[in-house]
Amino acid sequence: xxxxxxxxxxxxxxxxxxxxxxxxxxxxxxxxxxxxxxxxxxxxxxxxxxxxxxxxxxxxxxxxxxxxxxxxxxxxxxxxxxxxxxxxxxxxxxxxxxxxxxxxxxxxxxxxxxxxxxxxxxxxxxxxxxxxxxxxxxxxxxxxxxxxxxxxxxxxxxxxxxxxxxxxxxxxxxxxxxxxxxxxxxxxxxxxxxxxxxxxxxxxxxxxxxxxxxxxxxxxxxxxxxxxxxxxxxxxxxxxxxxxxxxxxxxxxxxxxxxxxxxxxxxxxxxxxxxxxxxxxxxxxxxxxxxxxxxxxxxxxxxxxxxxxxxxxxxxxxxxxxxxxxxxxxxxxxxxxxxxxxxxxxxxxxxxxxxxxxx
Numbered sequence: 259x260x261x262x263x264x265x266x267x268x269x270x271x272x273x274x275x276x277x278x279x280x281x282x283x284x285x286x287x288x289x290x291x292x293x294x295x296x297x298x299x300x301x302x303x304x305x306x307x308x309x310x311x312x313x314x315x316x317x318x319x320x321x322x323x324x325x326x327x328x329x330x331x332x333x334x335x336x337x338x339x340x341x342x343x344x345x346x347x348x349x350x351x352x353x354x355x356x357x358x359x360x361x362x363x364x365x366x367x368x369x370x371x372x373x374x375x376x377x378x379x380x381x382x383x384x385x386x387x388x389x390x391x392x393x394x395x396x397x398x399x400x401x402x403x404x405x406x407x408x409x410x411x412x413x414x415x416x417x418x419x420x421x422x423x424x425x426x427x428x429x430x431x432x433x434x435x436x437x438x439x440x441x442x443x444x445x446x447x448x449x450x451x452x453x454x455x456x457x458x459x460x461x462x463x464x465x466x467x468x469x470x471x472x473x474x475x476x477x478x479x480x481x482x483x484x485x486x487x488x489x490x491x492x493x494x495x496x497x498x499x500x501x502x503x504x505x506x507x508x509x510x511x512x513x514x515x516x517x518x519x520x521x522x523x524x525x526x527x528x529x530x531x532x533x534x535x536x537x538x539x540x541x542x543x544x545x546x547x548x549x550x551x552x553x554x555x556x557x558x559x560x561x562x563x564x565x566x567x568x569x570x571x572x573x574x575x576x577x578x579x580x581x582x583x584x585x586x587x588x589x590x591x592x593x594x595x596x597x598x599x600x601x602x603x604x605x606x607x608x609x610x611x612x613x614x615x616x617x
Contacts, residue, residue: 283543290342292339302409302410326474326475327477328477329477330553331548332544334410337410337533339415339529340532343525356426359511359518362511366511371508375508376507378507378582379508379582385457386450387434388453389450389454390450390496393492394427395425396471397467398421398422398425400471401420403473404418404420405418405421408476417476417480420483420529423519460574462570462571462573463491465571466564469567470487477533480533482564484530485534486564488523488527489596494592495575497520498595499578501516502588506584538554566612572593572596576593
């Protein structure tokens with residue numbers, strides 16, 4: 259009996275190894291680990307399931323419903339998160355962020371530098387940094403809806419992580435507030451909620467968050483958070499105020515917290531850019547037509563509605579800048595910076611700042 263050695267058999271270059279799932283169409287030549295552990299985890303009657311939904315909603319709608327967004331796409335499962343994150347690398351990434359914050363906080367306690375924070379900054383941190391945590395909590399709640407309604411597994415995963423980013427940031431602010439309370443006798447912990455609910459500088463921002471929580475379109479939540487609210491409002495408060503001004507007043511921990519949040523926002527912006535690119539392309543990966551013009555017009559209509567509210571939130575919070583000499587010097591530059599960055603972000607995805615608020 260003649261046998262053929264395995265080494266003499268020519269395997270086509272495109273052949274998949276036994277570990278690959280050939281029923282998943284990879285974005286590139288080979289299936290990535292990210293695709294292998296996420297793709298086809300979420301059911302869909304238009305892709306690989308048949309026979310109808312086993313479970314329906316109380317109003318008898320499908321478990322996942324294309325009517326959950328005004329945008330249209332022939333295959334939402336085409337989406338790939340540019341970061342390629344799945345659970346294990348996401349947890350590793352966030353653990354690295356947390357270690358950097360923990361190390362900075364522990365060092366500041368040991369060397370006594372928290373007690374060197376200037377009193378005017380302490381007076382602003384107590385109500386306003388805690389109130390910033392309320393903003394992030396609201397964003398987390400809004401993204402919980404996205405996690406339920408997103409129309410593919412890769413979209414669900416990407417924006418579930420986005421929601422968890424907000425929760426991590428909120429908790430980091432809360433923990434730092436407790437540390438300041440322990441280390442600085444004049445620091446009053448627990449003032450944030452009253453500021454969030456009643457201080458006039460926060461009310462336009464609060465209206466933005468509360469509007470997000472009323473939305474029933476998951477793409478609108480994602481797009482307006484990452485294309486308008488974060489680059490305008492969150493960056494103005496978190497980056498231009500807290501991260502930039504903290505070191506000038508002896509606060510060495512807040513910048514570390516905010517830099518980790520900035521890294522998350524960059525990742526989420528890239529994820530949203532990819533979603534915008536997908537829904538405004540002329541065709542999907544299989545060559546099927548995408549209603550790009552309809553989707554672009556819808557995204558622009560959302561932007562026209564949300565952008566003026568973001569401007570109002572920035573204008574209101576500017577008042578906090580003027581409570582510090584260094585803030586007064588920085589306020590105009592900070593507003594110009596976030597406005598220019600937001601304009602660039604919108605233009606990169608084919609959108610524009612509303613005509614009535616253009617400079």
